[in-house]
Amino acid sequence: MRSFSARIHDPEQPKPLGCPACLDLAMREGQPAFIVATSPDDLLYRCDYCQTWWTANSRFRNPATVADAQARFPEQRIASSPAVDDAQLSEAIVLFTGWGATPEPIDDVARVAARFPKEFPALEPVLAAFVRGSTSIVFHEVAPSDDGLLGRVRARLRLIMPRLCDDALDALTWRWPFVVPQTSSF
Ligand SMILES: [Zn+2]
Incomplete structure (x- = not known):
């Protein structure tokens, strides 16, 4: 299992999830934006800025990998993140x-x-x-x-x-x- 510090220094690892708009400026930018809810605990959000998927309630700050978002919302055809170059x-x-x-x-x-x-x-x-x-x-x-x-x-x-x-x-x-x-x- 990789330690957190090893991840930071490994160039093969993907960039950290989220951006300042969805991580820090949620009140201002309304990000991440709500997409769908399939149960009271299964809410899907996506940031319009960085295209990161979020699951559960955004107040709990849960940016999700594509694989995690796919697994939780199979109907949503979540293919990639970010979608825009x-x-x-x-x-x-x-x-x-x-x-x-x-x-x-x-x-x-x-x-x-x-x-x-x-x-x-x-x-x-x-x-x-x-x-x-x-x-x-x-x-x-x-x-x-x-x-x-x-x-x-x-x-x-x-x-x-x-x-x-x-x-x-x-x-x-x-x-x-x-x-x-x-x-x-x-
Ligand atoms: Zn973002």
Whole structure:
């Protein structure tokens, strides 16, 4: 039997389950999202961000491997996790926003569909979750409106979306001031 410390240092081992959105920011992001219940004790959840499956009540913090989720929910056709490739997701975010190509954010999902026609059905809901999640950062968390504002937005995005590449973080940071009001109620 492997010890916990051996797992940490073994590059053959899969990455730890879960991401900050489902592990630490459940109240904010509503993750993991509820999928189905087959009994009062058998609840299935999945994180829209990292695609990790969770079983039982998410308050008990039970991220599950694909095999465990499959065994417990055979009807759900649980095949893989993550379902969406990190690099594709990052590229999709860049395309969606128009980062590097348009003067202002365009929110054009058709560009993503054209680039990834086969993957689009699985990619689109995760893309939407990340775009929505980027606007969950509200102004008072990153205030004041000084030269460091966008740097603080980007740092927050990196914290809650560790899978994204630099281009995608730049794209969401660029889009943020166009869609989030920079006023404080205080
Ligand atoms: Zn997650």
